[in-house]
Amino acid sequence: GAVVSQHPSRVICKSGTSVKIECRSLDFQATTMFWYRQFPKQSLMLMATSNEGSKATYEQGVEKDKFLINHASLTLSTLTVTSAHPEDSSFYICSARDLRGSSVEAFFGQGTRLTVV
Amino acid sequence: AQKVTQAQTEISVVEKEDVTLDCVYETRDTTYYLFWYKQPPSGELVFLIRRNSFDEQNEISGRYSWNFQKSTSSFNFTITASQVVDSAVYFCALTPLNYGGSQGNLIFGKGTKLSVKP
Numbered sequence: 001g002a003v004v005s006q007h008p009s010r011v012i013c014k015s016g017t018s019v020k021i022e023c024r025s026l027d028f029q030a031t032t033m034f035w036y037r038q039f040p041k042q043s044l045m046l047m048a049t050s051n052e053g054s055k056a057t058y059e060q061g062v063e064k065d066k067f068l069i070n071h072a073s074l075t076l077s078t079l080t081v082t083s084a085h086p087e088d089s090s091f092y093i094c095s096a097r098d099l100r101g102s103s104v105e106a107f108f109g110q111g112t113r114l115t116v117v
Numbered sequence: 118a119q120k121v122t123q124a125q126t127e128i129s130v131v132e133k134e135d136v137t138l139d140c141v142y143e144t145r146d147t148t149y150y151l152f153w154y155k156q157p158p159s160g161e162l163v164f165l166i167r168r169n170s171f172d173e174q175n176e177i178s179g180r181y182s183w184n185f186q187k188s189t190s191s192f193n194f195t196i197t198a199s200q201v202v203d204s205a206v207y208f209c210a211l212t213p214l215n216y217g218g219s220q221g222n223l224i225f226g227k228g229t230k231l232s233v234k235p
Contacts, residue, residue: 034222038160043208043227091160099221105167106152106212106223111160 002028004096006109013084013116021079021112023094028107030096033077035069038091038111047092050077084116119144121211123226130199131234138194138229140209146170151185151192152210152223162208168192199233206230 003026013019023033032051036044048064050056050071058064066088068080077096081088093111120143130136142151153165166176168185176183180197196203210223 032221041230044223044225046222046224049222093160093162095223097221106221108154108162108164111162113160 002026002096002105002107004030004094004107004109006094006112008112009110010113011115013114015085015116016083018080018082019084019114021081021092021094021114023077023079023096023109025075025096025107028096028098029074030077031074031099032097033069033071034095034097034106035067035077035079036093036095038093040091044093047079081114084114086116089114089116119146119211119213119224121209121224121226123207123209123229125229126227127230127232129232129234132201133198134233135195135197136199136231136233138196138207138209138231140192140194140226142190142192142209142211144190144211144213146213149211149213152212153183153192153194154208154210156206156208156228158205165194165207196231199231201233201235204231204233 005024007022034049035047037047038044046059047062048056048058048069050069052071052074056069071077091111091113094109096107122141149170151168155163173185182195184193206228208228209226212223
């Protein structure tokens with residue numbers, strides 16, 4: 001299957017700093033990227049959907065000014081957690097899809113475990 | 118509304134036992150896909166199976182088998198002769214084919230944590 005590379009896999013940052021997470025589709029063009037957050041022992045909750053070249057669509061309750069999403073190309077989307085706080089500590093995972101055709105495949109990155117101290 | 122329910126939060130079995138993980142879904146879409154993913158402690162999601170709503174044929178892959186019943190909106194997953202390496206959290210997920218809602222994202226159940234003891 002296609003490969004989605006997500007970096008970093010783990011990051012520890014100080015409270016108040018910003019962290020950028022990258023999600024790259026290595027062998028296909030991702031028209032749409034989805035960002036999920038998973039708290040310990042919880043399910044994956046969709047944070048936002050980004051289409052290449054457009055502004056991201058955020059789910060209810062997700063602060064768009066705090067979680068900045070950029071999807072400037074068909075192979076790269078980034079999630080920046082701005083002014084991170086301990087409550088932002090979580091597992092973040094991206095998913096990439098090409099929705100132009102009939103493909104229903106959803107490819108996931110390896111996830112990023114963020115710890116804010 | 119679209120929803121996936123995995124009623125079993127945690128299951129513990131002894132190696133070589135068979136175990137079934139339940140998944141019940143709700144959707145008003147007539148066309149959709151159902152998925153199962155495995156999430157080991159590392160966190161990465163491992164794709165197991167995808168099934169479209171028009172294909173109710175059960176599937177077997179090695180020790181894994183899936184029972185899709187549209188009449189009861191269920192897509193259950195059975196592991197035969199479980200092994201310690203099967204220990205993980207398993208997620209059932211749903212996505213509509215017509216990309217309604219959040220433009221084609223997967224809707225996940227809460228997951229079932231499976232512990233297989235030697």
